[in-house]
Amino acid sequence: MTSYSLTYILLTYNQRDTVKAAVESALVQDVQPMEIVISDDCSSDGTFAEVEAAVSGYSGPHRVILNRNPENLGLAGNLAKVHDLSTGDIIVAAAGDDLSEPQRCQRILETFVEEAPLLLCSYAKVIDPAGQPVPGNFKTALFYGDEWSLKQVARSKSLYIGATGAWHRSLYEDFGQMAPGSYEDLVLGFRAALQGRVSLIKEELVSYRLGFGITSSDAYLADVTSYKKRRLSGFLAQKAVMHQREADAREFGLSDKSPVMRVLKKEQRKADLGISYYQDTPSAFAAKALRHPLLMLVIARAERRRARKFLVNCKPVG
Template sequence: MDNSPSNSASASPERPLVSVLLIAYKQESMVADAVRGILAQTYSPLEIIISDDASPDGTFAAIEAAVRDYRGPHRVVTRHNAANEGISAHLSRLAAMAQGELLFVAAGDDISAPNRCERVVDYWLEHGRRHDLIATDLVAMDQDGQLHERMEPTDLDSYRSFDDWLAQRPWLVGAAHTWSRRLFERFGPMMAGSASEDQIMTFRAIVSGGASSLREPLVRYRRGGLSSKRHHRTTAELIARFRQGNGFALVETEQIQRDAEIAGLGERMRAALAPKVAREQFIQSMFNARGVGERLALLGGAREVKLGLRIRLFLYTTCPGVYAPSLWLKRLKR
């Protein structure tokens, strides 16, 4: 659905058109709150794209119901994917559709403050449109909507170069990020299969126009969302999660390397990523090995990977039942 009200304000150098990219997946019970937070934005002109990533529940129906009676000034587009794409590919699709100069990321289980867009646009303009990514603080929110502590991710203003990024990866919460359109256009869509879109886009910004932190809590961040830590009940769940994380890491390292090539940092990045690439490729090879013999050969041959990890992976892939008692003890402690 595309709702394009005739009273939408016109863009100007002082009031650029900006876009909100609100993505949702299996958030039927809470997405309406996220939508209402975006519809209530005080900034205009504003384009809002709300997209469901092929949820198997009623998430998209809840989105449509939340916007059905909206008659405000913002342009609102609702859509859903035919098949699940994952966070990075989903956001890349919406970024390619969006028309705004700034692209606000929003999640279907969080709530943006009404002045989020206004404050970020003002900050961006005050700094001469220099920054390619702006991150705000957040407020933790539980599943019942009760607010808790303030969340202050890493100060991105301290990251001025590739060397800063190499020294320490920042702690980030992508649901409070805003990208410049030029950043997305310079590096292009993110690869499908990565769950680290916040790290990818922040790296792009650091080696491009710069990243900055606006130290105001403009997003209510719901605990226990899709990116939260999972508690495993069985060894099968543990191993499935481990393999999923390995797949995410392989895509992320390939994406970061591609982006480094575009930024003229290919050789330095290749050297920096070599230990992580070796680790993740070893994990993948262990899970793909045909039989104990191949796993033993990998265990003894991958000397660039720490011995403890090699032994752990051998156990995961050969006799995972040895981890069942530890999972049972963890359940008792919870």
């Protein structure tokens, strides 16, 4: 039987009000002694002081490592930092506004032993900023379905709820550090799918908080300006993700003629047009879209429809 060591990584940034509970949910994990690496990305609101207070006096079985970046590195940079600081075979991801059930790491360890994935995810309970349940179906991401193709993965912007993820450290090290602006669930999920080694635990092992930081949904934005800023940010992240996926596909050995690579190129063009839609004047957007008029229509119609829905359904913060 294969044995694994575990590292629980907790990435924090300006999450003072929620981070104490997030740290406590790491410390009470009912699993073999493991490493817990908590890395704060130069928060400005006292988050790291809350982290230090939460671990003060801890005498349990797990080894705790604290880090505070002297400058903000962004998600990709902070993730690279914790990989450098960690030693575990399995990396269990967590954020400073989410909570792990006490059995989460044990269930992850059991699944790695039984199925030997490179990446696994689980279901999540979705809660609002106040900790109350959010109604809705949150099992629509691609990896939560029974079947998916590599082309679908290449196109997808929702593979799994990132707060539920865990991966073998080789998945990160074999391909290298992620590009700035990209997200680990969309990059690491694609890397694991390239090799056909993705597993799902059909249990709610994480309480995922919607409405804080990068997890905010459109419904929690206060005004149209905030909405447009978020949409632009989303297209910039999409571009970074698709560029990283293309680099990973090449590293894996896919050629420019492969169907997957063609999908990635198209998604990059769509991201470029989305950026232009929110960043440029209408005439500049039209000029850039001349080479891809059908994609231009798709982007413009989709964004107008989404904006109308936001105006109808948005609820002010507070």
